[in-house]
Amino acid sequence: xxxxxxxxxxxxxxxxxxxxxxxxxxxxxxxxxxxxxxxxxxxxxxxxxxxxxxxxxxxxxxxxxxxxxxxxxxxxxxxxxxxxxxxxxxxxxxxxxxxxxxxxxxxxxxxxxxxxxxxxxxxxxxxxxxxxxxxxxxxxxxxxxxxxxxxxxxxxxxxxxxxxxxxxxxxxxxxxxxxxxxxxxxxxxxxxxxxxxxxxxxxxxxxxxxxxxxxxxxxxxxxxxxxxxxxxxxxxxxxxxxxxxxxxxxxxxxxxxxxxxx
Numbered sequence: 001x002x003x004x005x006x007x008x009x010x011x012x013x014x015x016x017x018x019x020x021x022x023x024x025x026x027x028x029x030x031x032x033x034x035x036x037x038x039x040x041x042x043x044x045x046x047x048x049x050x051x052x053x054x055x056x057x058x059x060x061x062x063x064x065x066x067x068x069x070x071x072x073x074x075x076x077x078x079x080x081x082x083x084x085x086x087x088x089x090x091x092x093x094x095x096x097x098x099x100x101x102x103x104x105x106x107x108x109x110x111x112x113x114x115x116x117x118x119x120x121x122x123x124x125x126x127x128x129x130x131x132x133x134x135x136x137x138x139x140x141x142x143x144x145x146x147x148x149x150x151x152x153x154x155x156x157x158x159x160x161x162x163x164x165x166x167x168x169x170x171x172x173x174x175x176x177x178x179x180x181x182x183x184x185x186x187x188x189x190x191x192x193x194x195x196x197x198x199x200x201x202x203x204x205x206x207x208x209x210x211x212x213x214x215x216x217x218x219x220x221x222x223x224x225x226x227x228x229x230x231x232x233x234x235x236x237x238x239x240x241x242x243x244x245x246x247x248x249x250x251x252x253x254x255x256x257x258x259x260x261x262x
Contacts, residue, residue, distance in 0.1 A: 009149070010184075012030050014063065015027070015061055019059075028051065035176065036182055043204060074152065076151070080159060091127060091138050094138075096109045116141035133160055153184070157187075169195070200213050202221055204225055
């Protein structure tokens with residue numbers, strides 16, 4: 001007997017978002033199962049951050065739907081925060097402040113830091129003195145308070161060097177595997193996607209491609225992603241395919257059907 005498919009965590013159907021009378025997203029559709037990791041790729045201005053804000057409920061759809069699992073608890077990790085070097089706020093104080101707001105014991109701050117692979121000495125460091133990698137892990141620890149099921153991250157390693165970037169994605173992969181977290185992250189670094197994501201959404205206002213990293217990371221898809229804002233790739237689903245026909249290609253082959261959104 002094959003194992004049961006993980007429950008659906010997110011379903012996005014024909015999502016269109018309009019800002020200032022301009023269509024920023026148009027008929028975007030995809031699904032994500034619990035415990036999966038979705039990388040959102042696309043050029044500047046493709047609507048990636050708008051998609052995250054819409055998934056978080058901060059922007060209303062003009063049409064279409066965003067449906068989370070009824071019990072889903074969401075957390076968000078911004079691309080960066082500007083911490084003043086002279087601000088006398090340590091990481092421990094920041095985490096304990098959120099723990100108090102959530103009515104959690106102060107020990108929850110230490111547990112979140114430990115889960116984010118943050119040494120005790122770093123907890124005593126003022127935020128403005130943290131390295132880029134330490135700060136990003138700190139933001140992940142902040143997000144972990146409250147035991148979320150889903151973490152959405154906007155370019156979590158945009159300003160980091162390669163070593164710090166590798167550590168952050170290793171941490172995210174570990175959290176997903178250990179805690180069963182569902183992750184949605186925007187990235188410009190294609191090299192990390194095969195190891196960090198189980199699904200890839202190529203976005204340029206409309207859906208260009210949705211599938212596994214093997215299906216999405218191809219020269220043909222990239223040509224469409226960065227050249228044609230309304231091209232749409234549809235992967236032929238297996239009998240047990242994912243996302244209503246946008247999942248694995250038949251028998252592992254990369255057969256594609258494509259059309260242009262109207």
